[in-house]
Amino acid sequence: MTVFVRFAPSPTGFIHIGNLRTALFNWLFAAREGGRFLLRFDDTDAERSRAEYAEAIVEDLAWIGIRPHVTLRQSDRVGLYDTSADRLRDRGLLYPCYETPDELDRRRKRLMGRGLPPVYGRDALKLSEDDRRRLEEEGRRPHWRFLLPNFEADPLQPRRTIVEWDDLVRGSQSVDLASLSDPVLVREDGSYLYTLPSVVDDGELGITHVIRGDDHVTNTGVQIALFEALGFVPPRFGHHNLLTTVSGEGLSKRSGSLSLRTLRAEGYEPMAVASLAIEVGMSGSIEALPSLDALAARLDLSAVSQSAAKFDPAELDRLSAELVHAKPHGEVAAALRGFGVPEAESEAFWRAVAGNCARVADAAAWAGIVYGAPSPAVDLAEEDRAFVRDALDRLPEGPFDRDTWKTWTNRLKAETGRKGRALFMPLRQALTGLDHGPEMSELLPLIGRERTLARRP
Structure with missing residues (x-):
């Protein structure tokens, strides 16, 4: 039996990280089992469904790395x-x-x-x-x-x-059909609610496994009965816990703040989003995994908690930063060109600033500092201003390299008596406009002698 799973969003808004959690559970399960993945748009609600949302869902899933083997729309299958x-x-x-x-x-x-x-x-x-x-x-x-x-x-x-x-997630489950109302399948206007089209599609297409949120557990008994009434073999079901905000509120398409579209625009790494979407609420530590294949190997449905999983944006920041810090130059070279970094210095620039970038886009600010004319964010005290002017008069001759900073500051230490923070901080502030950042030994050769002298306070 070839595993065949599906993700079935309604194209009524942008999908958020909670929706992605369901999509990834199915995608990773199918990938690990050598199966196939169906993207099914549940668009029978003609008033709220929009083609632009369907297109956005395809784009957002592709950003994560999910590319369906089959795509269909329920609006084409009403017959x-x-x-x-x-x-x-x-x-x-x-x-x-x-x-x-x-x-x-x-x-x-x-x-x-x-x-x-x-x-x-x-x-x-x-x-x-x-x-x-x-x-x-x-x-x-x-x-x-x-x-x-x-x-x-x-x-x-x-x-x-x-x-x-x-x-697949919760182990042995049961529902007493006598405790449930007969479900409405068709509205007064003849349109269908979710249940009948979903069961018909799963049965007709041969979906083998349905992995979805645990808000559908009770529905499963009804759907199994409907599968059997229509002559279909029910798929295997798995119900994962839902994501909530840190305060315990459910995620919604209407909120938008955690939509994949927003997270992408804010520069988060797709594998940071994917790693957190899967690993939160699972046993073990939350790690930034480098690929969906690595995440598939990490997936353990039996290790998913049965209580709600809380999404903490701080974890996403941490995971994204870890992935950015580890990025090889080749993956960011095109972005650096767009930030105005000279090609000849691109690799050295990335080596210098990567550890100070939580997102690749952060490198644009460092490009402005290195190749532009930054205004100091902190006003220097008059004593420090005089020190920097004197220090620039003692700047080493010739082209700068990674040893220039050490040579320069050692000389200043010996000749002025300054040391530690009193020595290094005024120079950093004058040259970068900040009191923190990459190692100056890496930045100084990129700033170069001419731009260094031009930053005399």
Whole structure:
């Protein structure tokens, strides 16, 4: 059996790191098993679905390194859902219901007030043909519910019916179908809710494994029953924990702050985002892994916690910085050219500044400091200003190299008596405008003699 998994976002907004978590669990699982990955756009909500969001999802997944083997849109497959719905109707497994949302809400509240579970009582099954005709003449249009197989002969007498599965993440799981309401599959306007199209697609396409958030655990019992009613073999299911903010709030497409589009624009490394999306909420330390192959080897579904995983942006900063520090020059050469770094000095420049860049884009600021004319961020005291002027008069002759800084400061130490911070800090501030940064022995040859002298305070 070839593993076939899917990621099924709705193109109603930009996907965030929580959505990526689900996509990666599936992608990495398939990669490790030599399987295939389907990107399925659940776009049956015509009012909210947008083509630009679908395009953005493809781009954002590609930025991470996920390139689907197959892509499809549910809006192109409505005929399949119609056929499946008709099959269920013909067998009496999809039945019309006429209650309004307000009526259903009042019934639920009455049941809860009596200490009973708010399960739909299948009142629509008691309606005669005349009752249904009268309701439709009043202007009511039915929504359609799937009749769960939780009874022997009389659907109005449900009994305990356990559906079990071996969850890839959570182990042995079970749901009692008698504890659930018959799910609505078709709305009053004839459009489909998530469940029927999803099951039909998974069954028709031969999806073998469904790995998704644990907010779908209860749905799984219903979906297994629907798979079987339609004659499909259910896939294996796995339910991972969800990501929340540090304060415990759920992630949302509407917030935007943790969307892949935003993280990409802010210059984070894609493997930092991917590493954190997978490793948070898993046993073991959170490490910046260099590739999706390395992350696939790290993946252990059984090691995923069953409690929510909190996303800490500080961890993302740390992981991204680690990856940037380790980047070879060849991976950043094009970016450095764009920042105005001369090609002949590009490798030496990156060697000098990489350790001070949390993101590759940070190198642009250092290029401005080295090749531009930085304004000191800290005003020098008059005594330090005089020292720097004197020091520049004692600047070594000839081309600068990595030994120039040491030669220069050793001479200044011997001739002025300054040492430590009093010696080094005024020079750094005068030459870079900052009181921190890369080793001056690396920066000074890049700044060069002419620009160094031009920075006389």
